[in-house]
Amino acid sequence: MTSHGFVFAATGPDYTALARQAAASLRPHCPDIPIDLFTDQPVDDPVFARVHSLNKSTHRPRMESLLRSRFDHTICLDSDVLVLADISDMFEVLGRFDIALAHDQDRNGPLATTLYRRTLPAAFPQFNGGVMGVARNHKTDAFLNDWQAVLDQTGAPRDQPSLRELLFDSDLRICTLPPEYNLYDIDQLRAWTSMDTAPRLLHHYHLHAHLHADIPQVRTVQALLGAPLAAHVKALIGADRYLSPDNHADPVPAFCDRHPGARLPNPYRKIGRTPAEKLRLFLARSRGAGWIRAAKKRLSLPKDT
DSSP states (O other), rough: OOEEEEEEOOOOOHHHHHHHHHHHHHHTTTTTEEEEEEEEEEEOOOTOEEEEEESOOSOOHHHHHHHHHHSEEEEOOOOEEEESSSSSTTHHHHHTOSSEEEEOOOSTTTTTTHHHHHHOOTTSSEEEEEEEEOOOSSHHHHHHHHHHHHHHHOOOOSSSHHHHHHHHHSSOOOOEEEESSSSSGGGGGTTTTTTSOOEEEEOOOGGGGGTTSSOOOOOOOOHOOOOOHHHHHHHHHHTTTTTTTTTOOOOOOOHHHHHHOOOOOOOOOOOOOHHHHHHHHHHHHHHHHHHHHHHHHTTTTTTOO
């Protein structure tokens, strides 16, 4: 019988704490599926079925956790996610495909357009590895080992550019997940109605922003989206026919029509910050860091300048 389970991989106390928070959000929606953690920290948390010690303490432990997973079908989740609904149907997909993951939603940004070795067609854009389902077989094992070797050899700060190229060159059967299984661009939710399938998982840098700047930690969907948009998302979930086939919920109109001009919460936004503080926070953000890398590339400056 095929085994399946979820895996988190985190190093250091801060990201391990985030993994515990993410796993706690997953558990109510998939109560009967085991959740394992790979970490370099001591952890005693009943949300995890097993806690495994990492052999290597790196900032990218995803590949080791997938290669060492005890499950035939594994869904590996990043630590900066909040699960909103059942995502266990991904395991059915892994019965027919080797790997399942969603495209990056900011596909024209500097991070998503970063290349590994060569230009690839825009029709095969960058994938986001924050939600990744893998079926264990010799092809996926070889792929994960190759991916790890690339990161070890290049020391690349991000793993998505090499992931894109290695997938393009592979013969893996790829299932491209719809964005609701790994929703990074949460601003899209303003326009979603009950004609759209509801988000299953939110994946956002605001969930780890407190680790890089002196700002409050975002722990909940309400803190991430704000109470009005969080209520809109709850209504979308209630109206989703895939999640509740027999539901007869009323239509849900677009949030932007009912709340024109409403702003999303932003932990970086604080009245009274000095210009120097605002610049420091901008550079600490993932978008700011990406802007700096893009500027250096255009100017052909060394990476360590």
